[in-house]
Amino acid sequence: MRNALCDTLLALYQRNRFLFMTGDLGFMALEPLRAVMGGDFVNAGVSEQNMVSVAAGVAHTGLQTWVYSIAPFAYARPFEQIRNDVCLHDLDVKIVGNGGGYAYGYMGATHHAIEDYGVMAALQNMTCHIPAFAGDVLPIAQKMQETRGPAYLRLGRHEMPAEAILPDYAPWRELLAGESGNIIVVGPVAGQAYQAVKSVTAKKGASFALWVLTELPVPELPHSLRESILQHPEKPLIVVEEHVAHGGAGMAICHLLAKLGASPRSFRHLHAVGYLKGIGYGTQQFHRKQSGIDAESVALLLEGLL
């Protein structure tokens, strides 16, 4: 999605001027953007706290500003700057974190972002975007450009099988229809959930509705999903996300269900578990496996719910 971001920002810059700041990252990805933007492309150096506050100052003068780094360096290192300088002032700063979840794999835990959108969504005025597919980056970035105020964009990898039919972007999309239960998945790990559902369908003939969520906070459930949950409490509801449980979409969904008085008899929240003692580190897929959010683990769970 990083290359998609570069193409997208090039297109957006032609429409409306903005400042782009990077925390000394973007090698072999952002060079075309730098070439076109000239003085509006600023390498702020390895100084994310300053970068975010400078972005807030620039935005205060009327120029929308995007800041970019590896996800944990974009949201965690300058957290107070995002909270105080960007969000308290409701300034037009867009924070882009590359490599959400366990995407940086064996680079280690310092490079993972498994509590990012929960933390960011807790902030006043902040909207979080978690594109699920490469094709989401353009419409989401367009929306960010057109919507004044703070926003966080978590980039990952496009993981959908080539044969998958992807609906046009919307914060909520029904990727697959089904009767055996409802699955809500956040961001690129949708690819794992998709494979899991296809596998269970092939083996057991069961069909699960697969909903993809790409924006937080979550003000409400889509109508047909809400009705399915309310009218069919016997159907299991599963939330899958590459994010810790606390502050994640699963908890937000539970909050909505409680307000609706909905109580599916079987609710499962599959989420990032962090780092298990004595297990070590590995690829993104290794950590997903540990967390039970890889395609095989999700498929096993779905089979068990039938």
Add this chain to the structure above:
Amino acid sequence: MHKQANAGHIGGNLSSLDAMLLLHVETMRPTDYFVLSKGHSAGALYASLWAAGKLSDEQLLTYTKDGSFLAAHPSGGWHPGIPFSTGSLGHGISLAAGVALGWKLQQKPGHVYCLMSDGELQEGSCWEAFTFAKHRGLDNLTVLVDHNGLQGFGRVEEVASPMLPLSRKFEAFGWEVAIVDGHSYADIHAALAAPRGEGGTRAIILKTVKGHGVSFMEDKLEWHYLPMSDEQYEQAVREVGGAA
């Protein structure tokens, strides 16, 4: 204000008041900005805005009251003279650098003045900002440092001695430095007015006294925190030549 609110932080307000008054009453043009990075001196900022005719008596007297915008640390966005909420140290200088950069990119006029404290310079992000500002040639930015030598729980030399002398640190980052009596309008004015090279970033280190002008407060750490008793208030007002 402070007495009525039973508020603390008066020591650092008095050490920085002269510089803030000069900036607001005499130095700053309508297009200029002032960013109070040492947000705990908000009282002096409000008094300066009042002295410049930008806050009314009524507004000033709401200081720290429920529903007031005059909090003990500045709340930004409601008044053009208070662009940002500050109070967590080390933020204001980066915000100020951002404004200066934004104006340069958009070819807008104006100069940004940012007042910091000496203890604040221990926040590492300040040095990110000084590096950035110098590298970007933000000559529309001036930093003033209220160097009263006392911070939250000790003297600067007791807490962070390698920070001293401050001037050498700024010089090491390529900044032009002036050291002046922070209670002399003439000295501060001269430092502000001195020409600078193109792309030059300037820091003015204000040699100040915490609690300046009030004998029992001067150079005393406790006046970072304490509210005044009735007797202390009356004495303080007498010493600064006012009427209680």
